Structures are given as C-alpha cells and as structure tokens.
Amino acid sequence: MLHRMALRVLPSLTMAVTDEQVRKRKRTVMLIAGVAAFAIYRIFKRVDPLSEPLPLLALCGLLSAATAVWAYRMGRGASLMTIWNEDGVRRVSWLVGWIGFAYGVQLSLLVLSLLNVIVQYDFFRHPDGPAMMAIIICCTSVARDAFEIGHVRRLQGQGHPVLTFPDGAGLRALLREQPGQLARWAGLAAAGGAMLAIGVARLGEAGRSELGQLIAVSLFAGCVAVWAYLAGEQRAEGWRARLSAVGWPELLRFWWWPGLAFAATYYLVLTGGLYYVLRVDAMSGMAPAVIAGVLTGMMALYCYYLGSRRSVEDRVQPRIPASLLRCPFVLGILSKPNAMPTARVIPRADIALEDSSRRG
DSSP, X not given: OHHHHHHHHSHHHHHHHOOHHHHHHHHHHHHHHHHHHHHHHHHHHTTOOOOSHHHHHHHHHHHHHHHHHHHHHHHHTSOHHHHHHHHHHHHHHHIIIIIIIIHHHHHXXXXXXXXXXXXXXXXXXXXXXXXXXXXHHHHHHHHXXXXXXXXXHHHHHTTOXXXXXXXXXXXXXXXHHOHHHHHHHHHHHHHHHHHHHHHHHTTOHXXXXXXXXXXXXXXXXXXXXXXXXXXXXTOTTOHHHHHHHHOHHHHHHHIIIIIIHHHHHHHHHHHHIIIIISOOOTTSTTHHHHHHHHHHHHHHHHHHHHHHHHHHHXXXXXXXXXXXXTSHHHHHHHHSGGGSOSSSOOOOOOSSOHHHHHHO
C-alpha cells in the first residue's frame, strides 16, 4: 500500500489527482467497478458458495487485476496497445500483479479481519456478508488507485514533471543508496514493536485480545512513522529544527494519517493472513510479536522513504503555507491542469495533506 501513501503525502502526486474533474471521473469509475463486482458476485454465488477463504481471495485478486487494467486505462486515456508499447512489460506487470491482484487480496483480508475483530462478524460463521463486502470494497479501492496512477502517468506523458512515480522504484533505489540507515530504522522499529506486543500481552486478558493488540501496536507504529518520516527528510538543522519547522499540528495529522491509519490497516491484513490463509490463531504463541514487528518495521521503512522523497521535492519546489493548501479553494486552483507547471516548479503541499487525503 506504499503507492496509496505516496499519492496522498507527496505534493507532486497529490496535486495531480485532486483536480475536481479528475475526482468526478474517478467516482464514476469506482461506481462502475463496484456495481460490476456486485453483479459478478451474485453470478458466481450460483456456481460456488464462496464459503472458504482461499477461493474468495483468489476471486478478489483476479477481479481486482482486471479492474486495475481497466481503471488504469481510463485514467491513462489511452488504448491497451498504447499502454503496452509506451509503459512496457515491467510497469504493466506491476500494475496487474501488485496494484491489481496483490492489493486486492490485501484489501479483502483487511475487510474480513476488520469485521471479525471489530464487530465479531466472522467469515467462517457467516460467509455471505463478508464475502460480498470484500469483493466490492477491493474492486472499488483498486479502481480508485489504478485510475489515479493512470492519470499521473498521463500527465507524465504530456510533459508534466512527476518527481516520484508511485511504483516503488524510488524505494528500491533508496535501499541501494542507504541500506544501513534503512536497516537500522526498520530493525529498531521492528524490535520495539515486538517488545511492545509482548509487554501488552502480559497486562491481562485485554492486552492479549486482538483489539487490545491492534490499538497498542497501531499507536506505537504511528509514532514511529512520524519519526521515520522526519529522519528521512534529513534536514541538516537537527531534530529540534525539524519539529519547529513542521509544527505540532501537522505532526499530529501525519501521526493520524498515514501513520496510525496504515499501521492499523497492516495489522488487520497480517492478522487476516494468519487466520484466514494459514488458519493460525493470530494471538497464539509469538504471533502477536511477529505481526507487531513486521508492521512497525514496514511503517518505519515506508515513512523514511516518504520523508526522503519529500526532501527531494522540497529542493525543487517553492514552499506554500499549509494553511493555504488546506483551503479547498486554493487546492482546487493548484490542482487544475492548466495550473500544473511545465518546469521543475511544483506547488508544495504540507506534511500530511490530511484534508486532500479525505477528499480522494
């Protein structure tokens, strides 16, 4: 889900996909994808009851892969042949395999786990409702993100500068450039998350419950996300200068989204993977520590990368106050296609862009 975080944290991507006309087209694409997913679910139910998680996840992945191709084409505004020739095998494979199939499976696990942990609506006992929601939500979410990525690629093809394309290439490059720093942040964060999970489990029944672990680990991972993001910016002034430059309100927004929100998302996906795919109790043995360590390390790695990319964008962009960018009127002006710069100057958004994330 790194692409989703990048689309809402990095200014060059946020401004590209928050234009009013783009959002209207995106909502139409999401609606069509959702209706089609519901219709396919009703048809498929006549063939298979979808009472087992693996067939359901496979169906969600395949439908999401097809949805990703269609939505990307709609956002890209080009034929499939043009996309194949211009984008290449690697990007198309990434779109189908990662944004489509893998992301769709993750979203399905998220839905199943969320229903089980929060409202005790277990798929194994009542498969119909969770299965329908998993299929519809994964297809609409994949359609949203694939459309936005396609639109970014369309702007890129028209000559608009896109400093960070959300395909993970920047993260792989950063891993080659700073392997020690990234390993240090991810390792320390993973160790801290694992120890926290073990400590919380010793507090009693509430600490050993999935909900208790979810809350504690997500809160901690959200804090780690903020520190990793600031570390990734690599400001020369030091930590105090970084905190004062950003401001506590913006740090709180980043802690809330994407920090806390995506930490909870990854926790639910991982617990869902253990419970529904491997049939392992996510609260047994060392499973809570492993889940907490993996998601906290992942959040540290991703947010360090996002901070690094923000520092790159800040070096080639003028600064616009966060208060202006949180104004829908100003955001709408900056997001218009004719306001998109053709040189290296792109409007700068603030650290979290929480309002625009909710708008998308």
